[in-house]
Every structure is written in C-alpha cells, then in structure tokens.
Amino acid sequence: MRIAFYQTSPVYGEIEYNVREALETLAAARADLYVLPELFSTGYLFGSRKELGRLVERVPEGPTVGVLHKFCRSRGCAIVASIAEVDRGNYYNSAVLISPRGLLGKYRKIHLFDRERLWFQPGNLDFGVWTFKRARIGLMICFDWVFPEAARVLALKGADIICHPSNLILHYCQDAMVTRSIENGVFTVTANRVGSERAEAVQLTFSGRSQITDPKGRVLARAPKVGRKFQVVDIDLSLTKKKKLTPRNHLFHDRRAKYYKEITRPTRR
C-alpha cells in the first residue's frame, strides 16, 4: 500500500485556493491514501467564532468534501483531511476520510487545544476506524496525540494506520508518535502544516516535520521544519497484524484491563 502526506502552507480563509493547490500537488504522485493537515482548507487562527462561521462547511454536502470526492473517484484513492464543519449551528474541528464512493468516515476532534475552545464544540462522536483497500484507517487530530487513549482506542478498534492531520506548534509530538506506533503496533501519518498566522495579539508559527512511522517505531518519512513537502511511502500492512513483540508477548493480549480502571473513570474537576 502506498501512503502519502502533504505538508501544506494554507492561505488563511482562502478555501478554494487551498483545496485546489493541495489537490494539484497530490496529483503529482499516485498513492492509495493521502493525508492532509488539520483545517487545511481554511487555515487555523480564526479571529472570532463569527469569522469561523463564514468558513465552515457541511459534511458531506459542502463543496470541499465534493471536490475531494471527485479527486478520489477519478484516481481510485482515499484522502484524509481536516476541515471546519457546521452541523445544526455547531462548529466542529473535523477529520474526514473520503474514498471513491464518497464520505467513508468522519471524526470530530475530541480534545480541543487552547483557543479552539472559543470557536468549536468538542467532538461528540466515538473514535472511528474504517476500511479502505483492506487497510483499517483510524482518525485523530493534532492535540489528541497528548492523550495516549486516543491512539490506543483507535488501535484496539483495529486501526492499521492512524491518520493524524495536525497544526502543531511545538516539537514534542513527532517523538510521541513514534511511541504511539510502537505501543500500538500501527502506522501513523502526521500531516502537519508550515507557515505563520496572526489574529489580534496572537501569532502562531506551525512546526512542520510531518512524518510517517511504522509499527516498529521506524520513521519512514519526515519533512523539514519549514516549507511545503509532499512525500509518498510504500508500507507493508502485514506489519500491523502480528502485534508480537516476542514469541511470548502480544501488545494487546498482554494488556491487563482490570488494572486500568482509573482510565475510564470520569476525571474529577
């Protein structure tokens, strides 16, 4: 299976341009699965909830899902991307998995980061995994990386590849995703963006270094800190099936769930 990320540098608010520019780049090399960054179509740093309201789209009825679907249909591929979704007046930071047949999966970011709380509702759907070309594909978004439960739940639901559209600022995540790969025996694709955005007194610079990791913790691809980068990698999906670390150790069968009870207890505030 051939998978790819495109580390983009979107222009804030210019959905049509950002989507077209992304797809023109993806068209340069065939892959089965392409992963694009978080909010790749809109940019990230909304000035207000009202401003976001002019950029949100319905899923799957909105134009961006439509254009992505057309691309997937014509090329027999799948795309994971994160876009700003509106549903019944609520805004979500969502990731979509589009296949030649249309919308295959949708995830709404469960762990919102910092100012996203001013703009978006926290996700209200379970972590999901969907099958494309025999690969089980799980979705999480950016800051979800800090919570080991996100990747864990996706892996326990059978994910082979965790697609991870991101808008990372700091540099911790990339190493953490190596750990996520090892502890769960999965591939991960972190598609981060580059560039800077400013709104009011806030300035953010995104940190690039998009990467693909394999179940042994190998970094199969890593982009530079700056600049757009489109990268394609062939992976051996069978690596995710064994989950054996030694002849006597299985990543999942060795779990001893009765000792993990605190993890699903509601957190006190």
Add this chain to the structure above:
Amino acid sequence: MRIAFYQTSPVYGEIEYNVREALETLAAARADLYVLPELFSTGYLFGSRKELGRLVERVPEGPTVGVLHKFCRSRGCAIVASIAEVDRGNYYNSAVLISPRGLLGKYRKIHLFDRERLWFQPGNLDFGVWTFKRARIGLMICFDWVFPEAARVLALKGADIICHPSNLILHYCQDAMVTRSIENGVFTVTANRVGSERAEAVQLTFSGRSQITDPKGRVLARAPKVGRKFQVVDIDLSLTKKKKLTPRNHLFHDRRAKYYKEITRPTRR
C-alpha cells in the same frame, strides 16, 4: 527534592555482593530518593524456575529489604528497587519502596516480558502510589513502559515521580518515557542496568542509558550505554502539580473518559 538512579552491573546470583555494592555507591552522595534497577540483587536471566527459587526473598521479611531499610533509616532517605519475591510459593518480579520506617509500598510486575513468564507469576496488586517527603511515588517495572496504561494509572492516582526499575535490552524505552512524562505531567526515573548474562542458548546484553525526565519532557540525566553510573538530580516537585499545557488545557481535566471505553474492556484472545 533530590533524586538519584544507580545504573548497576550485578553479578548473577550474588545477592549479598550486589546489595552491598549498590549501597556503598549510593552512600557516596545524599539524595531523598534512590532508584535501583529491576532485580538488582539477583541478576535477571534465571536458568530455571528452580534456580530462581534459591534467590527469592519474602517481602518485607527477607534480608535485602532489611538491609535497604537499615540504609534508609540511617540516612533518612527512600529507596526503590526491584527484587525477586516469594509469597506462598509464588514468585513475583516485585518493586519495593523502602523508607526510614520500613516497607512503604510494593508492586508486582503486571506485564511480564518474554521468559519472565516461565519464572514469575504476573502481578496481582493494583498499581500503587505512596507518599514520601511530600512526593507521591508510583512504581512500575521495565516492560510496563510499553503499555501506556501503566504510567497513566499511576499519574491518575497522583504520582509525581514514576520510579521505573528496568533491565532493558532494546533502545525504545528511553524516548517513550519522555512521552510518558509529557502526557502525564510527571517525573520519571528509569534505572536500567548494564552487562551481559547467559543461560542455555540465551544471551542478553542490557542497554544502560538510565535516565530522569521531567514533566516538560526534558531529560535531566542520562547515563551511557555501558558502564555503571550513579547520578543525582535536584527536581522541583511543583512542576507536577499544575498539569496545565495552556491556560485552557489541563492534562487530566481535558480527558474525555467516555470515549476511552475500549481500554478497560477485557481484551479478546
């Protein structure tokens, strides 16, 4: 608070020598909490369960806990070490937390690695956290690092410092413990050993690189791959109390436990 690890090179089967050598080294520098490797007193690669039977000790009645206690009492410190425990005919790969008052905490390794399954019973006690000099101290052992649930449960139970006696072979764990620190907002102390052991056709070489990490993911100390190493670090315990990543993000309060249900479901086999 001053914490330390001693990366030892035990002589297989020579409990008295190994314990004396360790304590002579620890005596060289004052610390509040010293962490020693997994099975520091016995060595690791038992030829058989019967051979292990000659090396196990009762906790706290056995001689090693007695000697460690004497050291702690005379110096007002605590020690974490892992030893081979016997209880009602069952053998456990256990970690003990000894304070001036005697045995303060005990943990039996929950996730046994490879051939340990031939020798030991899997741990049958919950992950535990105990207080010494206002630090909440959690215990896990070596291979537990692969399971994010281990450090997570300890942190949710209030651990400030995760003490992690180890006999690591590979090199993945050290980076993973940086992630464990960040995701849980805790200090970690991985006390690994060096040297080689052989039993029958098996030869193991232990990989050193003992380390101390802080809640921001900084590596405060790291030992070399080879050679004994005793290292002492001053830490600021208040760093573990905030758990704030941004003014709007709290590592624990932001957890959304209702989406983590798979983690505590018994794993199918």
